[in-house]
Amino acid sequence: MKRVRARTEDLLPYALLLPSILFLALLILIPMVQALLLAIQAESGGLTTEYLERMRGDVNFSDAWRNTLLLIVLIVPLQIVLALAMALLIHSRFRGHEWFLYVYAIPLAISDLASGILWLSIFTERGYLNTVAEGIGIIDAPQVFLSFENTGGLLAAIVIAESWRATSIVMVILVAGLQLIPRDYFEAADLFGANRIRRTIHVVLPLLRPSLQSALIIRTIFAFQTFAVVLALAGRNMPVIAAEAYNWYANNRNAHLAASYALLLLGLTIVFTVVYLRVLGLREAEVKR
Amino acid sequence: MSARTWDRALIYGSATLLALWVLVPFYLIFLSAFSRPNDVFVYPKPLLPTDLSTETMQVFLQSTGVVASVLNSLAVAAITIVLSLALGAPAGYALARFAFRGRQGFQLVVLATKMFPVAILSIPLAVAFVRLGLYDNVIGVALVHTAMALPFVILVTAGVFAGVSNELEEAAMTLGCSRVAAFLRIALPLALPGLAAAAIFTFVISWNEVFAASILTLRQRTLPALVLFALQQSPLYFKFAGGFFMVLPAVVFIFFMRRYLLNLWGGR
Numbered sequence: 149m150k151r152v153r154a155r156t157e158d159l160l161p162y163a164l165l166l167p168s169i170l171f172l173a174l175l176i177l178i179p180m181v182q183a184l185l186l187a188i189q190a191e192s193g194g195l196t197t198e199y200l201e202r203m204r205g206d207v208n209f210s211d212a213w214r215n216t217l218l219l220i221v222l223i224v225p226l227q228i229v230l231a232l233a234m235a236l237l238i239h240s241r242f243r244g245h246e247w248f249l250y251v252y253a254i255p256l257a258i259s260d261l262a263s264g265i266l267w268l269s270i271f272t273e274r275g276y277l278n279t280v281a282e283g284i285g286i287i288d289a290p291q292v293f294l295s296f297e298n299t300g301g302l303l304a305a306i307v308i309a310e311s312w313r314a315t316s317i318v319m320v321i322l323v324a325g326l327q328l329i330p331r332d333y334f335e336a337a338d339l340f341g342a343n344r345i346r347r348t349i350h351v352v353l354p355l356l357r358p359s360l361q362s363a364l365i366i367r368t369i370f371a372f373q374t375f376a377v378v379l380a381l382a383g384r385n386m387p388v389i390a391a392e393a394y395n396w397y398a399n400n401r402n403a404h405l406a407a408s409y410a411l412l413l414l415g416l417t418i419v420f421t422v423v424y425l426r427v428l429g430l431r432e433a434e435v436k437r
Numbered sequence: 438m439s440a441r442t443w444d445r446a447l448i449y450g451s452a453t454l455l456a457l458w459v460l461v462p463f464y465l466i467f468l469s470a471f472s473r474p475n476d477v478f479v480y481p482k483p484l485l486p487t488d489l490s491t492e493t494m495q496v497f498l499q500s501t502g503v504v505a506s507v508l509n510s511l512a513v514a515a516i517t518i519v520l521s522l523a524l525g526a527p528a529g530y531a532l533a534r535f536a537f538r539g540r541q542g543f544q545l546v547v548l549a550t551k552m553f554p555v556a557i558l559s560i561p562l563a564v565a566f567v568r569l570g571l572y573d574n575v576i577g578v579a580l581v582h583t584a585m586a587l588p589f590v591i592l593v594t595a596g597v598f599a600g601v602s603n604e605l606e607e608a609a610m611t612l613g614c615s616r617v618a619a620f621l622r623i624a625l626p627l628a629l630p631g632l633a634a635a636a637i638f639t640f641v642i643s644w645n646e647v648f649a650a651s652i653l654t655l656r657q658r659t660l661p662a663l664v665l666f667a668l669q670q671s672p673l674y675f676k677f678a679g680g681f682f683m684v685l686p687a688v689v690f691i692f693f694m695r696r697y698l699l700n701l702w703g704g705r
Contacts, residue, residue, distance in 0.1 A: 158537075160531070160535065160616075161531040161534075161535040161537040161540075162531075162537070162539075164527040164528055164530060164531035165527070165528050165531050165543060167523075167524045167527065167528075168524045168525055168527075168528040168587055168591060169543075169546075171524050171583070171584070171587065172546070172550055172584065172587065175558065175562070175580060175581065175583070175584040176550055176553060176558060176584055179557065179558045179561040179562050179565070180557060180558075180561075182561035182564070182565065183557045183558075183560060183561045186560065186561055186564065230455075233451070233455065234455055237448060237451060237452045237455070240448060242445070242448050242449065242452070245452075246695075248452050248455075248456055249695070249698075250691075250692065250695045251456045251459055251460060252455065252456070252459055253691060253695065253698050254459060254460075254463075254688055254691055255459060256691060256698070257641045257645070257687030257688060257690060257691040258645070258683075258684055258687055259644075259645030259646070259647060259661060259683060259687075260647075261645075261647045261661050261664060261665055261680075261683070262645070262661075262680050262683040262684050262687075265466070265664070265676050265677065265679065265680030265683075266462045266463070266465070266466045266680055266684070267462060268673075268676065268677075268680075269462075269465055269466055269469040269677055269680075270462065270465060272673065274477065274478060274479065274480040274482065275482065276465050276482050276484070278480070278481075279480065279481040279482040279484065280484070282481060283481065290480060312458070312459070312462065316459075320698050320699060323699060324699040327699070365552075366552065369552045369554075370552070372554065373554050373555065373556065373648075375648065376647045376648070376661075376665055379665065379668055380668055380676075383668070383669070390554075390556055390648070393556045393560065394556070394648060394651065394652065397559075397560055397563065397652055398651055398652060403560055403561075403563070403564050406556075406560045407557075407560050407561065409556070410554065410556040410557040410559075410560050411557065413554045413556050413557065414553075414554055414557045417552065417553075417554055421552075
């Protein structure tokens with residue numbers, strides 16, 4: 149009797165996990181395989197590279213690649229710097245810091261579509277940026293920031309809107325990471341007379357490395373999926389990979405090409421994660437040694 | 438001024454600047470949404486709320502499909518919350534309470550699915566849902582949203598249950614409660630605020646999600662899917678009103694779950 153009881157207790161955690169495992173298999177594993185098949189299986193059932201080649205030959209393909217990578221290179225470092233500033237300020241625990249934490253976290257709940265529209269009201273020709281810039285005399289007449297001729301303007305608007313929105317996620321990761329650092333380290337640094345900047349560079353940043361790492365990975369991966377903010381601010385004038393996947397299905401009803409683009413997205417996600425873990429992981433081992 | 442005063446001025450100054458960077462766009466979309474439709478042509482734009490009007494919001498809410506899309510969004514979110522808590526909370530409880538073989542592997546799977554691109558789910562599921570009769574259906578969208586929210590719900594509920602002392606449950610069991618009764622009478626009530634936060638976060642994920650919702654629907658649009666679809670041909674005021682309407686509940690809800698923010702992304 150007692151043994152039977154022990155056996156059921158052993159099985160309990162697995163029974164509790166089973167529903168979510170089954171669900172994730174059904175809604176993530178199977179679709180992933182199907183996406184692969186949509187991209188490489190011909191109507192006849194055999195394998196084909198037809199769709200992948202059509203994707204590579206697509207007019208928007210190289211632009212989508214370039215824009216997606218460019219946005220990541222511009223957005224991710226900006227977010228990390230901004231979020232680090234916010235997190236360090238919060239961590240200094242000045243009076244009222246809880247309220248600032250809440251304010252900095254609000255964009256966490258905003259979709260990239262909504263954030264694109266918020267910034268559209270600022271960057272549009274008769275918008276708030278032109279109003280303010282002309283008001284203080286920087287420009288003489290309203291500028292057109294968001295036109296297909298002004299790639300720099302489109303890019304800047306998207307970078308700002310995305311940084312505004314997703315910095316909050318990085319900030320939360322870094323604040324949580326700072327809380328894991330034992331207070332003694334800060335006190336020891338103070339004892340040896342380190343000022344705030346030196347303490348940040350030599351004590352805080354190295355200890356914050358794991359959090360910075362996971363923030364970097366999470367943000368890069370989600371930046372690959374950037375799409376609604378681009379559609380809101382640039383329309384079809386700035387192709388990105390995720391938007392191509394959307395367009396091929398939603399507008400052209402071509403599941404094969406859409407799946408090819410989605411597969412490209414997944415491939416990039418995996419490659420970047422592995423590279424990040426390799427590069428950063430190795431360094432961490434060096435530090436530990 | 439002393440060095441200390443300077444120091445504090447610097448901290449409050451930069452904290453306030455960063456807060457303004459976050460808050461000003463909210464203020465401006467509020468100004469844009471509470472204006473008259475023709476005000477989008479006004480230049481320079483008024484920066485003070487001296488001339489507010491609910492006309493734009495009224496026109497937006499009376500436009501075809503808007504109210505229906507809000508109801509669809511709410512229905513999708515409700516189904517997503519129920520499904521992801523029913524599936525995820527037991528897993529979170531298992532992670533919090535038991536040491537078992539495969540625990541780390543499961544955590545790794547959860548982390549990996551958290552970052553899974555939604556595009557790769559939506560497109561094959563759209564094809565499959567057409568066959569299953571779930572295409573253009575709130576249940577189909579809710580299933581995908583549940584797949585997206587589930588990893589978060591598992592991680593948050595694991596944190597919540599870890600915060601509820603196991604000893605209380607064990608004490609109840611030595612006093613004659615079954616495991617189920619101990620859970621229902623002790624752990625669940627104590628975990629309720631945390632579970633509510635998980636539900637709110639799930640709402641935010643579902644309410645905001647646009648890719649899957651746009652791919653998987655045609656007439657039964659959710660609000661973000663409707664607004665995304667409208668980007669190409671709608672006037673500016675419609676977009677601004679839609680943007681404001683999407684932002685509003687998110688801001689309110691994040692206030693209620695601010696204590697749990699650090700569990701969502703901070704946990705490693």
